[in-house]
Amino acid sequence: xxxxxxxxxxxxxxxxxxxxxxxxxxxxxxxxxxxxxxxxxxxxxxxxxxxxxxxxxxxxxxxxxxxxxxxxxxxxxxxxxxxxxxxxxxxxxxxxxxxxxxxxxxxxxxx
Amino acid sequence: xxxxxxxxxxxxxxxxxxxxxxxxxxxxxxxxxxxxxxxxxxxxxxxxxxxxxxxxxxxxxxxxxxxxxxxxxxxxxxxxxxxxxxxxxxxxxxxxxxxxxxxxxxxxxxxxxxxxxxxxxx
Numbered sequence: 001x002x003x004x005x006x007x008x009x010x011x012x013x014x015x016x017x018x019x020x021x022x023x024x025x026x027x028x029x030x031x032x033x034x035x036x037x038x039x040x041x042x043x044x045x046x047x048x049x050x051x052x053x054x055x056x057x058x059x060x061x062x063x064x065x066x067x068x069x070x071x072x073x074x075x076x077x078x079x080x081x082x083x084x085x086x087x088x089x090x091x092x093x094x095x096x097x098x099x100x101x102x103x104x105x106x107x108x109x110x111x
Numbered sequence: 112x113x114x115x116x117x118x119x120x121x122x123x124x125x126x127x128x129x130x131x132x133x134x135x136x137x138x139x140x141x142x143x144x145x146x147x148x149x150x151x152x153x154x155x156x157x158x159x160x161x162x163x164x165x166x167x168x169x170x171x172x173x174x175x176x177x178x179x180x181x182x183x184x185x186x187x188x189x190x191x192x193x194x195x196x197x198x199x200x201x202x203x204x205x206x207x208x209x210x211x212x213x214x215x216x217x218x219x220x221x222x223x224x225x226x227x228x229x230x231x232x233x
Contacts (some may be wrong), residue, residue, distance in 0.1 A: 001173075034147065037217040041156075048206060048223040049148075060221070092156055096218025099170065100146065100158040 002026050002095055006103035018036040019080040022105045028073050030097070037096035040069055040078045043105075048089045054076065057105035085110060113138050115207055115224035122230045123197050130193040133207030133229045140164050140188035146220060147181060147192045149203040155218040159205075162190060163212050170214040197231045204228050 005025040013019045029036045041055040043074040051060050053069035056076060066081040080087060088110060118172040133145060146161040160171035162181040169181050176196075182191045190207055205227045208220040 031217050035217070037219070039220065041220075048226055049208075049220075050223070053218060054221070063221065078127055090155075094156075094218070096220070099172065100161075100218035100220070102156040102158065105155045 001111075002029075002098045002101050004093055004101050004103040006091075006093055006106050009104060011106055011108045013080075013083045013108060014111045015085065016082050019083050019087075019108060021078045021091055022095075023071075023076045023078070025095055027073045027098070029095050030073065032111050036072065038069075038071065038076050039094045039096065040067075041092045041107055042089055042092060043092065047089075049092065053091055062067075083108070083110070113209065113222040115209065115222055117205075117224040117227045118208060120228040120230070122232065123152075124233055125198055125231055127197050127231075128195045129197060129229050130191055130195060131205050131207075133144075133224050135188045135190070135193075135209070138168070138209075140178070140183075141185050142212055144212050144214070144216075145181070145183070146208045146210040146218065147179075148206045148208055148220070150206070151203040158218075159192070161210050161214055163180045163214055164190065165212040175207045182187070194229075197229075199231050202229065202231045225227040 004022045007022045038056050041049040043049040052063050057069045068079050090105040114136045116134045146199045147159040147207050162169045164183045180193045207224040209222045
């Protein structure tokens with residue numbers, strides 16, 4: 001099984017400041033056809049997860065451009081350029097290359 | 112807009128079974144698959160498996176094999192997930208999420224249902 005490890009697990013951020021979450025996989029996420037299936041999800045309290053980023057760096061429709069994804073191989077990062085109040089919640093990375101597995105989640109809160 | 116609407120909350124006793132439904136709309140159901148993901152209280156997300164709505168093929172996470180069955184009814188665009196021999200640690204919110212049609216394809220989970228709370232308690 002592919003193990004996904006996120007850090008930090010808790011992320012207090014001041015409004016308007018940047019935030020960054022790291023995600024590492026226990027093996028390469030490059031799929032047989034060359035794509036890398038690493039996604040990021042945001043889950044607000046009491047809501048279903050919502051996908052923000054797919055295939056490392058592609059934003060889903062309606063996702064603000066302050067969210068960006070980067071990385072390759074086994075190391076990936078989600079960045080928020082300027083945190084807003086609506087960004088609170090838990091962020092998960094997910095790999096879809098070797099079946100599916102999630103990171104432990106990173107809880108973002110406003111300082 | 113793609114919509115996945117799940118069945119309502121359930122309360123079950125240990126050893127019983129539960130079957131959760133997920134009705135899809137506003138896309139061609141048979142062109143996709145459906146994954147199921149659960150979230151236990153205070154825990155993260157755990158993938159349980161996927162079913163192809165195209166041919167009914169399934170792939171399960173190893174820890175759920177033999178205790179979970181996923182099915183689809185293409186006539187009603189509905190996916191089902193049954194868990195047997197329920198234990199207290201199966202208490203969780205169960206989500207359906209759209210996925211590619213092949214069990215061999217990479218996972219995408221682009222749209223999610225609202226979740227179904229299953230409580231297992233004696």
